[in-house]
Amino acid sequence: MSQTAAEETADVFGPDSMLRRLSDEARWGLAVTRATVLEAAHPQVGTALMANSTFVAHPWRRLRNTLTSTQRLLDEEQRVRTREAARLNRLHARISGSDPQGRPYDASDAGARAWVVATLFESAVTMYRLSGQSLDGPALGRLYGEFRTLLSLLEGHSDRLPATVREFWPYFDDMIDHHLENTEAVRVILYRLFTDVPAPPLLRASPAAWAAGRAVAGPAAAAITIASLPESFCRRLALPDVPGARMLMHAAYLGTGLADRLLPDEWTSLGTLMSLLDPSHTGAPGPWDGVRRKAEQAAAMFRLVTPAADEASETTLSADRFFAEVLDQTGDGYLAWPDLAAMAREIATRLDLDAPDEERLFTAYATWWRELQTELDADDDGRVTRQEFAASAARLPSSGLIRIADVLFDVTDVDDDETIDGREHQALFRTAFRRDLTGTGESWSRGAFVRQFVSFMTGQQHSVAYDSLLT
Amino acid sequence: MDGNGRWAAQRSLPRTAGHVAAEAAVIDVIEAARSAGIEWLSLYAFSTENWRRPAAEVDILMRLVRRAIRKHAPALYARGVRCRFLGMSDPRIPAPLARDITDLMTLTGDNKDMTLTVAFDHGGRRDIVEAARSLIRAAVPAEQVTEDTFAGHLPYSDTPDVDLVIRTSGEQRISNFMLWQVAYAEWAFPQVLWPDFRAAHLWECLDDYRRRQRRFGDVRRPTTMGEGQR
Numbered sequence: 001m002s003q004t005a006a007e008e009t010a011d012v013f014g015p016d017s018m019l020r021r022l023s024d025e026a027r028w029g030l031a032v033t034r035a036t037v038l039e040a041a042h043p044q045v046g047t048a049l050m051a052n053s054t055f056v057a058h059p060w061r062r063l064r065n066t067l068t069s070t071q072r073l074l075d076e077e078q079r080v081r082t083r084e085a086a087r088l089n090r091l092h093a094r095i096s097g098s099d100p101q102g103r104p105y106d107a108s109d110a111g112a113r114a115w116v117v118a119t120l121f122e123s124a125v126t127m128y129r130l131s132g133q134s135l136d137g138p139a140l141g142r143l144y145g146e147f148r149t150l151l152s153l154l155e156g157h158s159d160r161l162p163a164t165v166r167e168f169w170p171y172f173d174d175m176i177d178h179h180l181e182n183t184e185a186v187r188v189i190l191y192r193l194f195t196d197v198p199a200p201p202l203l204r205a206s207p208a209a210w211a212a213g214r215a216v217a218g219p220a221a222a223a224i225t226i227a228s229l230p231e232s233f234c235r236r237l238a239l240p241d242v243p244g245a246r247m248l249m250h251a252a253y254l255g256t257g258l259a260d261r262l263l264p265d266e267w268t269s270l271g272t273l274m275s276l277l278d279p280s281h282t283g284a285p286g287p288w289d290g291v292r293r294k295a296e297q298a299a300a301m302f303r304l305v306t307p308a309a310d311e312a313s314e315t316t317l318s319a320d321r322f323f324a325e326v327l328d329q330t331g332d333g334y335l336a337w338p339d340l341a342a343m344a345r346e347i348a349t350r351l352d353l354d355a356p357d358e359e360r361l362f363t364a365y366a367t368w369w370r371e372l373q374t375e376l377d378a379d380d381d382g383r384v385t386r387q388e389f390a391a392s393a394a395r396l397p398s399s400g401l402i403r404i405a406d407v408l409f410d411v412t413d414v415d416d417d418e419t420i421d422g423r424e425h426q427a428l429f430r431t432a433f434r435r436d437l438t439g440t441g442e443s444w445s446r447g448a449f450v451r452q453f454v455s456f457m458t459g460q461q462h463s464v465a466y467d468s469l470l471t
Numbered sequence: 472m473d474g475n476g477r478w479a480a481q482r483s484l485p486r487t488a489g490h491v492a493a494e495a496a497v498i499d500v501i502e503a504a505r506s507a508g509i510e511w512l513s514l515y516a517f518s519t520e521n522w523r524r525p526a527a528e529v530d531i532l533m534r535l536v537r538r539a540i541r542k543h544a545p546a547l548y549a550r551g552v553r554c555r556f557l558g559m560s561d562p563r564i565p566a567p568l569a570r571d572i573t574d575l576m577t578l579t580g581d582n583k584d585m586t587l588t589v590a591f592d593h594g595g596r597r598d599i600v601e602a603a604r605s606l607i608r609a610a611v612p613a614e615q616v617t618e619d620t621f622a623g624h625l626p627y628s629d630t631p632d633v634d635l636v637i638r639t640s641g642e643q644r645i646s647n648f649m650l651w652q653v654a655y656a657e658w659a660f661p662q663v664l665w666p667d668f669r670a671a672h673l674w675e676c677l678d679d680y681r682r683r684q685r686r687f688g689d690v691r692r693p694t695t696m697g698e699g700q701r
Contacts, residue, residue, distance in 0.1 A: 293581070296577050297580070297581070300573075300574035300575070300577040300578040301544070301545070301548065301578050303570075303571075303574050304541050304544040304545070304574050304575065304578065305541070305545060308537070308571075421608065423608065
C-alpha cells in the first residue's frame with residue numbers, strides 16, 4: 001500500500017470517524033445483510049460467493065467474520081488496519097476461477113471490490129434514511145470519503161469509485177442498470193438462506209423453537225430486505241413485491257432508529273449483536289448478558305427435561321453428519337477445494353495468522369485435498385460426493401492432516417516449549433472451555449495434539465473444541 | 472457415600488442395585504440439609520480411584536448419574552440449589568453425561584439457597600497438584616505463596632473449609648477427599664450403609680457435631696458449633 005494511502009487512513013479514521021461509529025452499532029448488521037444482496041448480484045462477486053463462500057452453510061459465522069473484519073479495518077491503530085487489509089488481500093488472492101459459462105472471476109478484481117464498498121456505502125445511507133436519520137450533504141460527503149479511504153486501504157487507491165458523492169449516484173445507477181444480474185447467489189440468499197437459516201450458536205440447543213420462529217421471521221426478513229432494495233434493482237432482477245412488505249420494512253428500520261436514539265448505547269452496540277451470534281465472544285459483560293444467561297438456562301432446562309437421545313449415536317459422529325457439518329463448508333453437497341480453503345480461511349481468520357503461517361496452513365490443506373482427491377474421488381470429477389466419502393470414511397488419508405495439525409500446534413504453542421498448556425489451548429478454542437469444569441491444567445504434547453486433531457478431522461471423534469470452530 | 476455394595480450384598484442383589492438405592496438417600500439428604508440451614512453440602516460420588524472398578528459397573532454408574540441428574544434437575548432448580556461438580560476431567564466420562572452436568576450447572580448457576588458440590592471423578596491430591604500448577608503458571612513468587620493464595624488456586628476456590636465430614640458404613644478413612652478443605656473438619660462415622668442413610672441420620676450427626684468443642688489447636692477459645700454448618 002502506498003504511503004499516501006496510509007497517511008490518508010490515519011487522518012480519516014480519526015476518533016470521530018462516522019464509519020467507525022456506524023460499525024459499532026448493531027444495526028450495521030442490517031445494512032451489511034442488505035449490501036450482501038447487492039454485492040451478490042455482481043456477476044463476479046456472485047460466482048465467487050457461490051463457489052467459495054461458506055455463507056449458505058454457516059451464515060452466522062460468515063456475518064460474524066465480516067463484522068470482525070470491518071472492525072479491524074477501522075481500528076484506531078493503523079497497524080491493525082494494515083494487517084487486516086493485507087490479510088484480506090491474501091485471502092482474496094486465493095479466490096479465483098470461472099463460472100459455469102466460462103466467464104472468469106477473481107476476488108481481487110478492482111471493479112468488483114469497488115462495487116462491494118459501494119454497496120456498503122449505499123446501504124449505510126439507506127439505513128440512515130429509512131430509520132429517520134437522513135444524513136445532510138456534508139455528512140454524506142464525509143461518510144463517502146471514509147468509504148473511499150476504506151477501499152484505498154485495500155487497493156492502495158480508490159480510483160474505481162467516483163471522486164464525489166454527486167458522481168457516485170450515476171455510477172451506482174449505471175451498475176444496477178447495466179452490470180448486475182439475477183445471479184444464483186442472489187436467489188440463494190433471498191429464497192434459501194432466509195428460510196433455511198440455521199440457528200445461531202446461542203440457539204442451537206433449541207432447534208424446534210428456532211424452526212418455529214424462523215417459519216415466520218425468515219420470510220419476513222426476506223420481504224424486508226427486498227423492500228429496502230432500490231426499485232430499479234428489484235425491477236431488473238424481477239424481485240417480488242409482497243403486499244405490506246414496504247410497511248414492515250419501514251417499521252423495522254424506524255424501530256432500529258428509535259432503538260438507537262432511545263436505548264443506552266451498550267444495548268444497541270455491535271458487541272451485543274456479536275455476543276448473541278457467538279457465545280464465545282469475549283467482551284465486557286453487557287446488558288444482554290442477563291438475557292443471554294436466562295436463555296442458556298432455559299435451553300439447559302429444555303435439554304434436561306426432554307427425553308435423552310440414544311447415547312451411542314451421540315458419542316460418535318455419523319459420517320453423513322460429519323460430512324454436512326464439518327467438511328462441506330460451502331453447503332453444496334460436495335467436498336472440493338473451496339471447502340478445505342474455507343476451513344483454512346476460518347482457522348487463519350480466527351487465529352489472526354500472519355502471512356508465513358497462513359501460507360503453511362493453506363499448503364497443508366492443499367496437500368490434504370490432493371490426498372483426498374486421489375483416495376476418495378472414485379469418478380475423477382474433481383470433487384468428493386457424500387457417497388464417496390461415506391464409502392471411505394473409515395480410512396481417510398491423514399498425512400496432510402498431520403501437517404495441518406503441526407501448523408496449528410506451532411501457532412498455538414506460543415512459548416515454544418513443545419507443549420500446549422490449558423491456557424494456550426483455550427486461546428486456540430475459546431469456546432472449548434465453556435464447559436465450566438475444573439481440571440483445565442491438562443496439557444498436550446505435539447503427538448497428543450496431532451492425534452486429537454486427526455481423529456476429529458477424520459470424523460472418528462466428537463470434539464467440543466473443534467465442533468465450535470468448524471461447524 | 473459408602474456401603475452401596477455391602478447393602479446390595481446383604482440382600483443378595485447385584486452391586487449396582489446398591490447404587491440404584493443410593494439415589495433416594497442422596498435426595499433425602501439434600502432436602503434435609505437444605506431445611507437444616509446448611510449452605511454448603513458436598514457429596515463424594517465418584518473418586519479418581521473408582522475408575523479401577525469393573526467397566527460394566529462404571530458404565531452403569533455413569534448411566535445412573537445421568538438418569539438422576541435429568542430426573543431431579545427441575546426440582547433442584549426450583550429448590551434454589553446451586554449444583555457444581557468437582558473433578559470431571561477424565562475423558563472417560565461419557566459426553567452425554569458431561570453435557571447434562573454442564574446443563575445442570577448452567578441451569579442452577581444463579582441459585583443461592585444452597586451450594587451442592589458433587590465430587591465426581593475427584594481426587595484431593597490432584598486438586599492440590601492443580602493448584603500448584605496454577606500458581607506456577609501465574610508466576611507467583613515463592614514468598615507470596617501463603618495458605619490463602621494457595622487456596623485461591625484450588626478448583627472452586629470460594630468453597631469454605633469443611634466443618635463436618637460424614638462417612639457412612641463405619642469406614643474410617645479420608646480416601647483422598649477434598650484434602651485441603653478438610654484440614655480442620657470434624658468427622659462422624661455412622662455405621663449405617665449409605666442407601667439406608669436418611670434425614671434422621673443426618674440430624675443425629677449434626678446434633679453430635681453441635682455438642683463438640685472446636686478449638687482449632689487453641690486451648691483457650693473453645694467454639695461450640697451453632698448455625699452455618701457445612
